[in-house]
Amino acid sequence: MENTGIGYLPHDLIVEILARLPVKVLCRFRCVSKSWRALLTRDKEFISRHMECSKHMPLLLIRRYLSNPMEDPNNSETTIELTSVDMQGDVADRFKKVIDGPVHTFISCGSLSVLCCMYTLYVCNPSIREIMRVPYRSGSRLHTVGFGYLPVSNEYKIVHLYYHSYVGNGKMGCEIFSFRSGEDVSSGSWRRIGDCPFSAWTSEYPVCVNGVIYWTLSSGWKDRSILCLDLKREEFSSISYPIRDSRKYSLVEYIGLLGSLCVVGFSEETSTMDIWMLKNKTKIWAMECSISLSPLCPKLLISTDDHSQEILVHMEQRDLICYSLKSQKSWRIGYHRAMKNYNKPRLYYGSLLPLG
Numbered sequence: 001m002e003n004t005g006i007g008y009l010p011h012d013l014i015v016e017i018l019a020r021l022p023v024k025v026l027c028r029f030r031c032v033s034k035s036w037r038a039l040l041t042r043d044k045e046f047i048s049r050h051m052e053c054s055k056h057m058p059l060l061l062i063r064r065y066l067s068n069p070m071e072d073p074n075n076s077e078t079t080i081e082l083t084s085v086d087m088q089g090d091v092a093d094r095f096k097k098v099i100d101g102p103v104h105t106f107i108s109c110g111s112l113s114v115l116c117c118m119y120t121l122y123v124c125n126p127s128i129r130e131i132m133r134v135p136y137r138s139g140s141r142l143h144t145v146g147f148g149y150l151p152v153s154n155e156y157k158i159v160h161l162y163y164h165s166y167v168g169n170g171k172m173g174c175e176i177f178s179f180r181s182g183e184d185v186s187s188g189s190w191r192r193i194g195d196c197p198f199s200a201w202t203s204e205y206p207v208c209v210n211g212v213i214y215w216t217l218s219s220g221w222k223d224r225s226i227l228c229l230d231l232k233r234e235e236f237s238s239i240s241y242p243i244r245d246s247r248k249y250s251l252v253e254y255i256g257l258l259g260s261l262c263v264v265g266f267s268e269e270t271s272t273m274d275i276w277m278l279k280n281k282t283k284i285w286a287m288e289c290s291i292s293l294s295p296l297c298p299k300l301l302i303s304t305d306d307h308s309q310e311i312l313v314h315m316e317q318r319d320l321i322c323y324s325l326k327s328q329k330s331w332r333i334g335y336h337r338a339m340k341n342y343n344k345p346r347l348y349y350g351s352l353l354p355l356g
Contacts, residue, residue, distance in 0.1 A: 015039070019050045022057075023127035023350040024093055026050075040352060044182055047352045051111060054349040055307065059092060060085045060333070061113065061126055062345040065102060078102050080115070082126050085345070087322060089334025095129045107147045109208050110305065111351030114147040114158055121145070121158065121177075123185050125355055126348065132185040132355040134158065134177060144172070146215065148208030150231045154181045157231050159213060161196055172196040176234065185355045193234050198227050209256040209306035210280065216254075226254065226261075242276040242285035249274075251298060256306030258325065262288070264311070266298040273298065273313070273323075291323060304347050314344065 009017075018026060018039070030037045039046050066079040078101025084092040105116035115122040118141055121134035136142075146159040158177040174196045179188030198217050206215045208231075215227040217238060228237045242263055243252055249265040256262070261278040263285070271294035276285045296319065302312035311323045312333075323330040 060345040108346040127350045146206040146213040253301040
């Protein structure tokens with residue numbers, strides 16, 4: 001009898017085909033057979049291979065917070081609406097969850113995101129519509145939060161910087177919640193490490209690049225610097241900005257790009273975007289390139305993955321421009337309704353990674 005159908009293909013070939021499909025499609029394929037369900041839900045090698053393929057198809061995660069305090073003033077619950085948009089502006093998925101909002105920090109790392117409310121933390125995998133609450137002692141208010149991944153140990157780490165009564169001189173205490181990729185988030189644990197010798201500025205979201213989390217330090221332009229936390233050594237340090245003249249730039253932000261930390265400065269006078277890259281071996285800033293944005297005027301920068309080759313810039317004209325350093329070409333990403341209501345999406349990758 002002639003063998004036909006995808007079920008008769010070699011296993012390795014099936015894995016390579018399925019690893020290139022979106023998560024939404026794979027979730028439906030779990031019903032095909034028991035072997036496919038096991039592959040798509042429990043096979044760690046396949047889940048890892050799919051995550052690598054997904055990096056070539058990044059998505060934008062947009063959120064809206066829906067609450068009605070008039071119904072019950074004592075109810076702090078918030079409904080969060082998460083919308084996934086591809087790099088052409090088409091909606092890939094949308095869903096809602098009720099959390100103990102409101103959310104004051106929303107950060108992403110790879111395929112996962114962290115939602116930080118005043119007294120609660122959540123880890124979210126938007127691809128499979130899963131949100132898990134992080135175990136945290138009640139009554140302790142959450143302050144500055146960072147989120148990163150450590151490939152060496154296959155761990156995600158949530159970093160909480162906070163003020164307490166016995167740390168003075170602008171120092172902050174630090175505790176870390178660790179959980180392994182693919183394992184139950186609730187099985188993770190908190191540990192307190194040495195105090196942070198600096199005070200991080202909470203108005204700018206941190207980024208994680210090659211296992212190091214970066215925050216802006218609370219200081220003026222003359223001595224503006226960046227706080228660094230090495231997730232492997234769990235040690236703090238600081239580096240100076242490459243830009244000293246604040247008058248030249250209307251906006252300065254840092255992102256992960258091509259595996260390195262980059263600082264981007266926007267000049268209104270010349271309509272240019274200057275990019276400095278931190279060389280990992282020498283820890284020296286180098287001017288990478290200067291890009292003309294005329295006639296558009298930048299408003300803010302969208303945080304990207306540390307291995308991304310594209311820069312996402314939100315413009316005053318309510319455009320979202322994607323610029324590729326590799327091809328040196330740019331294109332406009334079409335707007336969706338939710339993007340106009342909340343104009344700073346996060347970049348992430350599709351993943352079947354379970355949280356519970």
